[in-house]
Amino acid sequence: MNAFHFRAAALLFAAPLLAGTARAENLTIGLSAPVTSIDPHFANAAPNSAFARHIFDPLTVRAPDGRPMPNLATEWTALSDTQWEFKLRPGVKWHDGQDFTAADVIFSYERAPKVPNSPASFSTSLRTVTKVEAPDPLTLHITTSAPTPNLPIDLGAIAIVSRHAGENATTADYNSGKAAIGTGPYRLLSYSSGSSIEVARNEQYWGEKQSWERVNFRIIPNPGARTAALLSGDVDLIAAPPATDLPRLRGEASIRIFERQGSRALFLSPDFSRTGSAPFITDNDGRPLPKNPLLDLRVRQALSIAINRQGLAERVQQGMAEPTGQWMPPGAFGYNKDVGVPAYDVAKARALLAEAGYPQGFRITLHASNDRYPADAQTAQAVAQMWSRIGVGTTVEALPFATYLTRLAKQEYSMVQNSWGSTTGEAGSVLLNIVHSFDAAKRLGASNDTRFSNPELDARIAEALSTMEPAEREKLVAAAVAESVRELALIPMVMFKNAWAARRPLTYEPRMDEWTLAMGVGRP
The missing domain is CATH 3.10.105.10 (Dipeptide-binding Protein; Domain 3)
Structure with a gap:
């Protein structure tokens, strides 16, 4: 029996948000790269995975500094070198009100390696998983073909989708919103490939209530256009401000820069x-x-x-x-x-x-x-x-x-x-x-x-x-x-090096993984 045992308190993982703000507000974010699909299993690409985090939850997540944290799983234990037990968070609801259970996790792990026409599969994260069983609705037993010490970290890459919405669903069904039923802090309102995505606050979210009522993500791959949108007030925060514009942005009293290696x-x-x-x-x-x-x-x-x-x-x-x-x-x-x-x-x-x-x-x-x-x-x-x-x-x-x-x-x-x-x-x-x-x-x-x-x-x-x-x-x-x-x-x-630029008084908690998350945008 391996002595490795991780037990985490059932903490709610949420980045800093607007503190003490009673009124609902909207947020507009300028992204530097396109989100090619709402299907969280379609392409293992950072823009897709970062956006998916708004709609869907994995079992574990990474903190801004890279540390693994509990999410849909509250704790996990290595029962042996090749078997793990994960305890799932109780009381979690899908966006349509149905209960989240271990059956949804099993469905997601079966689906993720098999998405048709995937240009970059998530299958490596599940490479050693040979069996996933549910002794009860909130417990998972995962058996691996070899010792896999990074399994809790690896599983953080796999978004959990609902079995009832995802059975027989195609990637197009996720892009249209039909199958985009998650447990995450936001619900999908619209998706225009290469242009914009809009989400609304999930009022039944299991975690900390989000301060943004609606978030609009604008895809602005042109660096100069991204800077211009921020300076004009068309967007509140941009990802990857162009390095050539950073001196100018640092000199703007209305702009703050946030950086991390x-x-x-x-x-x-x-x-x-x-x-x-x-x-x-x-x-x-x-x-x-x-x-x-x-x-x-x-x-x-x-x-x-x-x-x-x-x-x-x-x-x-x-x-x-x-x-x-x-x-x-x-x-x-x-x-x-x-x-x-x-x-x-x-x-x-x-x-x-x-x-x-x-x-x-x-x-x-x-x-x-x-x-x-x-x-x-x-x-x-x-x-x-x-x-x-x-x-x-x-x-x-x-x-x-x-x-x-x-x-x-x-x-x-x-x-x-x-x-x-x-x-x-x-x-x-x-x-x-x-x-x-x-x-x-x-x-x-x-x-x-x-x-x-x-x-x-x-x-x-x-x-x-x-x-x-x-x-x-x-x-x-x-x-x-x-x-x-x-x-x-x-x-x-x-x-x-990762950087973000925001209009004052907004703040952003910079992340090692470069993800741009509405959950990380706050106000002092």
């Missing part, structure tokens, strides 16, 4: 799925190369050290990012202090290309989003210029995130600029979702869209994340991080 890394992912010619890679005369050059570690090393990460952080990201050689900030679980920032070295990069058989370089297209991350298209353009200096002529194709993600899931690219926010607060999230070999049956590598595969590293990842003793687990996770970086399964570039 984030857990999102921006990186490049080379294609590993093709041994022969690869799309968007040619010789300097435009002819397809007979083999995929990205499979050669020396080529990946050359591309990595040709990137001036400090320049990206200081000039392109305007100081709102830090150069990195891994995907977690210092102090995070699994951060490896021995993995430094790769030195920028054009001469060595050219030598590595020549050694790999490409003394004249080649041509490549770098695909990126243009509306998802801070300065995403600009960063891709800067990388393209850096690669041109070592003879790799690079064209950038920057796309709207929804289109980019759909094509990425189909392995249509050869080199992508991608990102991952480790909302679990530890390095294992990237190891499981992106570094581990893709295996749909085992629910592993769900976001490994470029199909890196190393069976020996897979085994080390499995060992690390099934080790129950925390200190030993962290040691093994850090070692797997180092091996991933040596292999350049992905090429980390910068770690983002």
